[in-house]
Amino acid sequence: MRSVEVLVVGAGASGMMAGIMAARGGRRVLLVEKKERPGKKLLATGNGRCNYTNQRQEPWCYRSQSPERAWEILQSFDPERTVAWFREIGILPGNRQGYLYPASFQAASLLRALEREMDRLGVALHREESVERIERRRNFKGTWEEGYVVVTDRGKYLAEKVIVSTGGMASPAHGSTGDGYGFLEQFSLEMVPLHPALCSLVTEKAIAKRWAGNRVQGKVSLMAEGTLLAQDRGEIQLVSQGISGIPVFQVSRYAASALAEGRRVTLCLDSMPDWDGEKLLAELKRRIRWNGSQSAGDLLEGMLPDRLSGVLIRGSGLSCSDRAEEISEDGLERLAGRIKNYEMDILGVAGFEKAQTTAGGISLSEVDPGTMEVVKAPGIYLTGELLDVDGICGGYNLQWAWTTGYLAGRGAAGASGHN
Numbered sequence: 001m002r003s004v005e006v007l008v009v010g011a012g013a014s015g016m017m018a019g020i021m022a023a024r025g026g027r028r029v030l031l032v033e034k035k036e037r038p039g040k041k042l043l044a045t046g047n048g049r050c051n052y053t054n055q056r057q058e059p060w061c062y063r064s065q066s067p068e069r070a071w072e073i074l075q076s077f078d079p080e081r082t083v084a085w086f087r088e089i090g091i092l093p094g095n096r097q098g099y100l101y102p103a104s105f106q107a108a109s110l111l112r113a114l115e116r117e118m119d120r121l122g123v124a125l126h127r128e129e130s131v132e133r134i135e136r137r138r139n140f141k142g143t144w145e146e147g148y149v150v151v152t153d154r155g156k157y158l159a160e161k162v163i164v165s166t167g168g169m170a171s172p173a174h175g176s177t178g179d180g181y182g183f184l185e186q187f188s189l190e191m192v193p194l195h196p197a198l199c200s201l202v203t204e205k206a207i208a209k210r211w212a213g214n215r216v217q218g219k220v221s222l223m224a225e226g227t228l229l230a231q232d233r234g235e236i237q238l239v240s241q242g243i244s245g246i247p248v249f250q251v252s253r254y255a256a257s258a259l260a261e262g263r264r265v266t267l268c269l270d271s272m273p274d275w276d277g278e279k280l281l282a283e284l285k286r287r288i289r290w291n292g293s294q295s296a297g298d299l300l301e302g303m304l305p306d307r308l309s310g311v312l313i314r315g316s317g318l319s320c321s322d323r324a325e326e327i328s329e330d331g332l333e334r335l336a337g338r339i340k341n342y343e344m345d346i347l348g349v350a351g352f353e354k355a356q357t358t359a360g361g362i363s364l365s366e367v368d369p370g371t372m373e374v375v376k377a378p379g380i381y382l383t384g385e386l387l388d389v390d391g392i393c394g395g396y397n398l399q400w401a402w403t404t405g406y407l408a409g410r411g412a413a414g415a416s417g418h419n
């Protein structure tokens with residue numbers, strides 16, 4: 001059995017950061033990665049550009065059942081320190097309205113910088129090796145000893161410290177298939193239920209088929225049985241399974257958990273959020289005065305994209321071919337109402353395959369916030385998406401990965417806290 005000082009399971013964003021920090025702390029480090037290369041998911045982030053953090057930081061950007069603890073942890077290694085850290089290894093920030101990317105706008109350059117740093121520090125990396133179990137060490141008298149035996153599909157390692165950086169369940173094609181939850185079950189850690197987050201929502205097929213391919217600058221409000229759960233606005237994409245785009249991603253984790261609780265979930269789409277209802281109705285009337293012989297479909301042309309208009313017109317009990325001047329006052333009011341508030345049932349969320357992150361995970365109450373060490377299992381450290389924190393879209397999930405990887409690496413090397 002080979003022995004190592006620090007074994008990191010998973011060479012994703014947080015695992016590489018943890019490995020580097022443990023090596024900088026003078027430890028011999030081995031990273032074990034089941035995929036053929038490290039950082040596969042990192043290459044897909046930010047549409048291949050890697051939005052690695054965000055200048056705007058507020059507690060609500062991170063969702064967790066322990067929000068104060070999440071925020072406290074993030075203060076130890078915030079975006080400013082993250083940017084300085086990456087700058088040191090060669091990555092200058094490219095700033096798009098506070099959203100930070102490598103200045104090359106290429107995720108590959110950030111990954112290569114991490115790989116070069118691991119090489120410089122002599123961090124060993126085993127690819128295509130999958131960790132199957134982590135066992136506590138017992139001596140011949142049957143009593144527990146420090147350290148853990150890490151069993152992989154290729155062999156066994158004796159590790160003084162183990163950092164579990166296996167990610168959550170989102171986007172399993174990139175390697176994160178929830179293995180870490182399995183390894184850790186033996187320690188009876190509190191688990192917050194897992195749900196896909198940052199994903200599209202499924203609506204009735206008939207609506208989705210009609211509007212697929214359109215986009216609108218709108219606002220979405222997610223409700224469960226009349227209670228507002230979350231709201232967001234921006235570019236909304238109308239797709240063949242339902243509704244997508246960043247505003248929908250932002251509210252999706254609440255839809256997933258409400259649906260799992262068996263609640264009826266609806267989404268209200270405001271397709272013209274900058275217009276109030278009265279102004280909108282007056283504009284529709286003006287258009288009819290200008291040309292009463294146009295169709296209901298023509299009436300919305302230049303205001304909204306065509307397929308969405310069709311759905312809204314039908315949703316108001318009208319037909320696209322109705323003559324505009326023949327639409328009743330009531331009908332017009334209904335149409336303006338649907339433009340401002342089109343309510344649809346949400347039947348599901350896109351699932352972990354298409355999600356960008358995982359809501360829920362191992363409770364933050366189980367780790368020391370200065371080192372990410374598991375209180376019930378000294379010598380085991382947890383990082384990243386495995387834990388009960390999911391950030392909103394915009395660099396927050398990677399920030400969580402960097403911060404927790406940084407703390408865990410330092411913790412495993414014997415340092416802790418803010419220095």
Ligand SMILES: Cc1cc2nc3c(=O)[nH]c(=O)nc-3n(C[C@H](O)[C@H](O)[C@H](O)COP(=O)(O)OP(=O)(O)OC[C@H]3O[C@@H](n4cnc5c(N)ncnc54)[C@H](O)[C@@H]3O)c2cc1C
Nearest residue numbers: 010012014034045046051131167171175384385395397398
């Ligand atoms: C398409 C997409 C785009 C995204 N874009 C952004 C973005 O722009 N900004 C942002 O902040 N966030 C983004 N995210 C989210 C972000 O990438 C993740 O939250 C982050 O990578 C999580 O880091 P992690 O280290 O916890 O896990 P991961 O990066 O998922 O890494 C886990 C690693 O562990 C390995 N592993 C798992 N099980 C085992 C095992 N048994 N043995 C060995 N190895 C194992 C996996 O192969 C993987 O390499 C995006 C996600 C996706 C899917």
